[in-house]
Amino acid sequence: MDKEKARESKRVAARGNIEKRRRRGTGWAIVAALVFSIGLGMIGWRGLHTPSYHYVLSEELRLTFTNADEVIQQIRTGLQRHDQRIRIRFTTGTDHMADISALVQELMEFAYAETEDPSQGDYLRYQTGGYELEYGYEESDGVYTYELVITPDYYTTPEQEETVDEAVREIIQSMRFGRHTDDAEKVRQIYQFVYDTVEYDMVHRNNRKYHLKTTAYAALVRKRAVCQGYSVLTYRLLREAGVNARVITGTLKDGEGTEHHAWNLVEIDGAWYNLDVTWNKMLESDAYYLKTDRSMEDHVRDEAFATETFMAQYPMAAQDYE
Numbered sequence: 001m002d003k004e005k006a007r008e009s010k011r012v013a014a015r016g017n018i019e020k021r022r023r024r025g026t027g028w029a030i031v032a033a034l035v036f037s038i039g040l041g042m043i044g045w046r047g048l049h050t051p052s053y054h055y056v057l058s059e060e061l062r063l064t065f066t067n068a069d070e071v072i073q074q075i076r077t078g079l080q081r082h083d084q085r086i087r088i089r090f091t092t093g094t095d096h097m098a099d100i101s102a103l104v105q106e107l108m109e110f111a112y113a114e115t116e117d118p119s120q121g122d123y124l125r126y127q128t129g130g131y132e133l134e135y136g137y138e139e140s141d142g143v144y145t146y147e148l149v150i151t152p153d154y155y156t157t158p159e160q161e162e163t164v165d166e167a168v169r170e171i172i173q174s175m176r177f178g179r180h181t182d183d184a185e186k187v188r189q190i191y192q193f194v195y196d197t198v199e200y201d202m203v204h205r206n207n208r209k210y211h212l213k214t215t216a217y218a219a220l221v222r223k224r225a226v227c228q229g230y231s232v233l234t235y236r237l238l239r240e241a242g243v244n245a246r247v248i249t250g251t252l253k254d255g256e257g258t259e260h261h262a263w264n265l266v267e268i269d270g271a272w273y274n275l276d277v278t279w280n281k282m283l284e285s286d287a288y289y290l291k292t293d294r295s296m297e298d299h300v301r302d303e304a305f306a307t308e309t310f311m312a313q314y315p316m317a318a319q320d321y322e
Contacts, residue, residue: 012105012130058106068110075111075150079124082158088148095144100135104148114246118239119165122247126232126262127161127215129153155211164217164236172240183243183268184321187275190237191289194277198233199224227278231262234277238266246314250301252279263299266290271317274299290321 071088078086112125132151137144156164175189201224204210212218219225219233231247238245244267252261263276274296276288288296293316304310 012101012108012133060102068107072107072110072113075107076115076120076124078150079111079128079152080119082152082154082161084151086150086152088150089146091143091145093142093144095137095139096146097135097137100146100148101133104133104135104150108150118236119161121239122245123216123232123236123239126228126247127155129155129211155215156217160215160217160221164220167220168236168240171237175241177241186241186243187238187266187268187290190234190241190243191275191277194219194230194234194237195281197223198230198277198281200278200282201226201229228262230278230281231264234264234275238264243267248301248305250299250305253298253300258300261299263288265314267314268317268321270315272314273317273321292317292320295320 075086108131112121114121130153132153134149134151135146137146139145171193175186175193177186177189198219201213201218203224204213205226207213212222213224213226214228214232215225216229216233216236219229225233228247228249235245235247246265247262248265249260249262251258261278263274263278265272266275267273268290273290274288274293275290276296276299279288280286288299293299
């Protein structure tokens with residue numbers, strides 16, 4: 001019996017716009033079913049919400065499989081539980097080592113997609129800082145058995161996320177939103193809460209190793225965060241209140257040049273508005289409250305948030321909200 005082994009590893013960053021690198025494949029697609037072995041025993045994950053749509057992987061991938069929805073949901077669940085390693089096993093009849101990296105990047109991107117659960121989507125995306133990927137196969141008699149190991153880089157602990165969950169529930173309950181409370185009023189109250197509660201973290205602003213500053217936990221519990229922490233907390237509270245929102249990233253032009261920045265998009269009455277709690281707090285102003293893109297020309301979106309597809313999915317208002 002002939003046997004062959006091969007392994008590779010790499011690190012993939014996942015801050016803001018996750019770059020998706022794909023290789024164009026030729027020939028026919030290999031269809032496989034994947035089986036998961038995800039570490040158990042982690043505490044406090046927040047429930048499983050299955051998206052109401054079907055995931056379709058890129059046609060550029062030569063390696064695909066029949067149970068993509070299940071695979072992506074399992075990865076998402078592992079991320080929510082803070083599993084230290086997410087293991088994927090599958091078999092094919094061909095060597096596809098060159099396709100694995102692009103496949104996993106696409107799976108991870110879908111795992112971070114928006115769902116009905118406020119603790120998933122952008123909340124989950126911006127509480128992690130990428131992942132390490134190890135993958136390889138054993139070949140025996142023409143059958144390739146692959147194992148992929150995804151090791152996420154979490155910015156918070158499960159205990160910290162439990163603290164956020166409890167605090168968010170208490171905050172939303174204290175606001176006493178009723179069935180007649182419109183989205184504009186929900187946005188106003190949540191904006192004011194974040195504005196009044198969170199201070200900008202000047203101490204850790206330039207500390208690239210202190211990732212907690214970018215989290216909702218830092219903003220809500222320690223009451224100090226940078227723009228990403230402000231935006232993620234705002235997103236989480238809005239989503240918990242039933243208001244559609246996103247976190248987007250880009251650059252901010254100020255008197256000293258440009259810097260990387262994060263802020264929110266918020267939907268009211270079918271139109272989307274920019275909301276930058278961080279910059280309003282820094283300026284002690286409401287100049288960036290529910291504005292159109294035209295009114296925020298000093299904010300330049302990253303490419304991923306300026307595509308025709310994204311703009312069609314999140315159509316911006318024609319006028320500032322009044």
